Amino acid sequence: MPRFAANLTMMFNEHGFMDRFAAAARAGFEAVEYLFPYEFDPNTIAAALQANHLTQALFNLPPGDWSRGDRGLAALPDRKAEFRASVGTALRYARATGVRRLHVMSGLADRADLRAMAAYRASLAYLCEAAGAEGLQVLIEPINGRDMPGYFLNDFNAAADLVGDLGLPNLRLQFDIYHRQILHGDVLTGLRQMMPIIGHVQIAAVPLRHEPGTGELADAVILAELDRLGYNGFVGCEYRPAGDTLVGLGWMDACRKG
Ligand SMILES: O=C(O)[C@@H](O)C(=O)CO
Numbered sequence: 547m548p549r550f551a552a553n554l555t556m557m558f559n560e561h562g563f564m565d566r567f568a569a570a571a572r573a574g575f576e577a578v579e580y581l582f583p584y585e586f587d588p589n590t591i592a593a594a595l596q597a598n599h600l601t602q603a604l605f606n607l608p609p610g611d612w613s614r615g616d617r618g619l620a621a622l623p624d625r626k627a628e629f630r631a632s633v634g635t636a637l638r639y640a641r642a643t644g645v646r647r648l649h650v651m652s653g654l655a656d657r658a659d660l661r662a663m664a665a666y667r668a669s670l671a672y673l674c675e676a677a678g679a680e681g682l683q684v685l686i687e688p689i690n691g692r693d694m695p696g697y698f699l700n701d702f703n704a705a706a707d708l709v710g711d712l713g714l715p716n717l718r719l720q721f722d723i724y725h726r727q728i729l730h731g732d733v734l735t736g737l738r739q740m741m742p743i744i745g746h747v748q749i750a751a752v753p754l755r756h757e758p759g760t761g762e763l764a765d766a767v768i769l770a771e772l773d774r775l776g777y778n779g780f781v782g783c784e785y786r787p788a789g790d791t792l793v794g795l796g797w798m799d800a801c802r803k804g
């Protein structure tokens with residue numbers, strides 16, 4: 547059974563963000579992830595991690611102005627300066643929290659737009675160099691267009707081709723099982739083919755994005771396959787609990803029993 551990281555953006559919403567660290571630790575998690583830490587001081591986050599003996603598994607670079615519709619900056623040719631500044635910000639939080647992996651969101655753009663693709667490739671090269679100098683991996687995650695209409699990186703095969711084509715030593719794929727199932731299905735084949743370039747995995751039931759084991763996929767089989775494939779990273783529990791977070795955690799025991 548893989549090790550799990552609680553996604554504090556989606557889980558433990560019964561508490562304010564800074565109290566979710568302790569809630570996750572009390573529930574038995576050894577690691578956490580979330581989308582963005584930037585509303586809080588990096589040292590405050592570091593202290594919460596330390597006090598609760600938690601590993602920071604992952605977070606995202608600043609995405610631009612989320613409330614105005616930004617969903618990342620990397621593929622936006624006219625936002626290059628902002629993107630580069632966001633790299634500096636993310637690295638500051640990475641140093642404080644000890645995270646080893648950063649997810650960079652592409653933004654909303656057409657993948658057939660040559661300017662957007664050139665900007666994306668250049669952004670990834672810039673980020674990978676800066677992150678690589680500090681020993682960090684950079685992750686790109688295909689996201690389905692139902693949840694995020696117009697998202698640039700909306701195809702797992704295109705993402706895998708790009709990772710291969712760019713050949714950047716610290717660039718990896720973030721394999722979110724929920725997005726994979728909605729975009730392509732064929733989850734086990736995808737994991738088997740892409741495992742050499744996978745840097746992080748996330749899980750949620752499809753289609754409602756609730757607890758694993760409550761949707762159309764055999765999540766216990768998928769988790770067992772991750773073990774069989776030798777995946778030794780964290781699996782991010784990036785789901786919205788159907789009700790109370792703690793009550794919903796029974797899915798883990800159910801998966802353990804197979
Ligand atoms: O799957 C997701 O939605 C996240 O992993 C993310 O980083 C963007 O929302």
Ligand SMILES: [Mg+2]
Nearest residue numbers: 687722748784
């Ligand atoms: Mg995800």
